[in-house]
Amino acid sequence: MTGHLHPNTLNDASTGTPGVVAGELAAEEQSLIGHESSSYGATNPDDVSGADADDDKDxxxxxxxxxxxxxxxxxAAYLAALDTTVVTTLLTEIASDLNAISSISWIATAYLLSCSAFQPLFGKLSDIFGRKALLLLCSFSFAIGCFICSTDSLIMIIVGRFITGIGGGGLTSLGTITMSDIVPLRSRGLYQGLANVCFGLGAASGGVLGGFVADKFGWKNVFLLQVPLAVIVGVAIYLNLNLPEGSPGLGAQGVDIKSKLKRVDFLGSSLLVSSLMGIMAAASFGGNEIAYSSATxxxxxxxxxxxxxxxxxxxxxxxxxxxxxxxxxxxxxVLSSSLTNWFYTMGVFTYxxxxxxxxxxxxxxxxxxxGLRLIPNFFGVSFGSVGAGIYMKTTGRYYKLAVLSGFVSLYGVFRIYTITPSISLLDQFTMTIPPGLGYSSILTITLLSLIAAVPAKYQASTTSIQYTFRATGSTLGVSIASAIFQSILKSTLTSRIYQIVSDPNEAKEIISKALENAQYSHVAPxxxxxxxxxxxxxxxKGAFAFTAATVTIGFLCSLFMREHVLHTSINRD
Incomplete structure (x- = not known):
């Protein structure tokens, strides 16, 4: 369990996240976006249509x-999530075969760094080049990256994982955006809830499937078997994603590729990717490969x-x-929803x-x-995601549900904070259900609130904002919690051991071993x-206190969201 003491992107909570985070957010103030349509303001409490979206025209x-x-x-969501965890059971085997134990973490880190850093770019790019073109590009990138990973070169595997991460991040964010292009708001939450379940299944099954395939067919086939699946996704999208004229998902129409390229914000994109990769690297390797106090x-x-x-x-x-x-x-x-997801994600990934x-x-x-005690978490997040979608499809409301979900999350994280070694078996298995249920419900709710707040033309680029907050929240949350955990552990351990052990050298050795291995307490003197x-x-307990604090802040941020109309047709009328 040594790796548990130094969390980095290898252990990023996106490897076990409840689902695809909703991202379609945008502005709700008419003065800000320059539109006079009243469709995007807060709703009248009594003005909610009971119509349902059941016809093709919707x-x-x-x-x-x-x-x-x-x-x-x-x-696509399943594959992107699966690839965050599929290597967890393969790292030692791959590194041993290639004699590269010292570089083992880069195999997983490369995927997560590129996935997080490039994900925010796809919204605006798809507004220019179209959803289909970008989805096909990401499917191709994912397939090529997986194929490259089947080589015997460590450098090429790292490169392949980086390329796969670009594709995986794009498939996740573009999938969220594209569903909003084709599904009316009233039904959108249900579809997102199902997407969350698929993402959760992918993250949960990655380690198991990776280990099984590696044992039966070799670790290279873990990557090769994903290639045809990515190709199938691309072919299905190519043949069936035929958006109607006027859809924002078609991108810029009537202009050549040169004109489209001129619209790309290359400077801003470069600065964003560079800064995010630097921040993620610092959060991932800080306190482990790189000391917090070091000049590096x-x-x-x-x-x-x-x-x-x-x-x-x-x-x-x-x-x-x-x-x-x-x-x-x-x-x-936009601000409250982004901060809500940021702080909730910090807290949930920490616990x-x-x-x-x-x-x-x-x-x-x-x-x-x-692992057995974390299985119920999946059922909690599945029920929360799908349940929130069904509720919003039925009622056309979400604000009260957001408040209720926040209270459920608060109950769950404060219950975690009060955990004791004498906790009952029932509590061990149900510990993560309330906060997981509340968090997954919040993800679906914020998706709907943000889509409903703006015209469709803004949903793609603002989706990218949400993904940026979520990606940084997951990594920063675990990293900050790690610093808190390590600080408290080291100070209390040093104080206690020196009081018990009189020999300074022996005490120092015990402290060193205890800091490096969570299981040492069971074999120590x-x-x-x-x-x-x-x-x-x-x-x-210090890490759990951080969880409780961040979820509380996230809950307070969620109170500033407004109720907006959940339209029953794709044209929002």
Whole structure:
């Protein structure tokens, strides 16, 4: 369990996230976006249509094509999530075959870095080049990246994982955007809930499937078997994603490729990708490969934030067509929804990471026992996602559900904070259900609130804002929690061990081993076992306190969202 003590992108919670985070957000203030239509303001509490979206005319395409495209996007979400976790059981085998144990983390990190850094770009690019073209490009990128990973070169595997991450990130964000192009708002939450389930299945099954295929056919086939699946997704989209004239998903019409390229914000895109990769790298490797106090870490952070500042300046004052419309962040719904997802994601990913550490270090559970206790989390997030979608499809409302979901999440995380070694077996298996249910419901709710707040022309680029917040929230949350955990663990462990062990050298050795291995408390000298367990208990409690604080802030942010009309037709009328 040594790896649990130094979380990085290899352990990013997106490897176990409940689902595809909704991202279609935009501005709700008419003065901000320059539109006079009242359709995008807050609703009258009594003005909610009871109509349902059941006819072909309510969708952007015939239902038969909609179902094929949506199923393909569900498969894309599954593949993107599966690829975040599929290598977890392969890393040691791959690194041993290639004699590259020291570089093992880069195999997983390369995917997650590119996925997070490039994901925000696809919204605006698809507004220019069209959804179909970008989805085909991402399917091709995913397939090519997986194929490259079947080589015997560590460098090529890392390159392949990086390319796969670009495709996986694009498939996830573009899938969310495209479903909003073809499905009316009233039904959109249900489709997103199902997408969340597919994403959750992919993340949950990656390690198991990777291990099974590797044992039976070799680790190279884990990557090769994903190639035809990505190709099938691309072919289905090519044949069936036929958006009607006037759809924003068609991109810029009537202009040549040169004119389209001129509209691309290359400077802003470069600054965004560079800054995000730097921030993610600092969050991932800080405290592990790179010491927090080192010059390398300080310089990396300084350069990353300087690039981020340059990106903000370019988007606000230089670029005629920003890759991310940052001025929309001045809008109440956009800002509150983004911050809600940011803080919720920080908290949820933290407890998903540290509950297994608590069970291992304090209660002595094995990896299998830990995994069994996290299975109910999947059912909680599935029910939350789909349930929220059904509720909104039926009632046309979401604000009260957001408040209720927030209370459920708060109950869940404060219950986690009060965990003790004497926790009952029932509580062990149900611990993650309430916060997972609340979080997944919030993800679907914020999706609908943001789509409903703006005209369709803004949904793609603003979706990218949401994905940026979520990607940074997951990694930063686990990294901040790690710093808290390590600080508390080291200080309390040092204090306790030196009080018990009189020999300084022996005490130093015990402390070093305990810091490196969560399971050491069960094989350490009996004299210090309880002290080590108590120190781990304190460290995990610090991480759980961070979870409770961030989810509380996220809940308060969600209260500023407004209720908007959930239209029953794709034309929002």
């Amino acid at each position: 969708f952007a395409m015939p239902k038969s094509q909609v179902y094929i495209v949506v199923s393909s996007l569900f498969m 870490f300080v310089i990396l952070c300084a350069v990353s934030f300087a690039l981020l500042g340059g990106f903000v300046y370019v988007e606000l004052y230089v670029s005629p067509e920003p890759v991310l419309p940052l001025e929309l962040m001045a809008d109440r719904t 998903l990471f540290y509950i297994p550490i608590y069970y291992t270090s304090v209660m002595g559970f094995t990896a299998t026992q830990n 009996k004299l210090v076992q309880q002290a080590i367990r108590d120190s781990y208990n304190d460290g995990c």
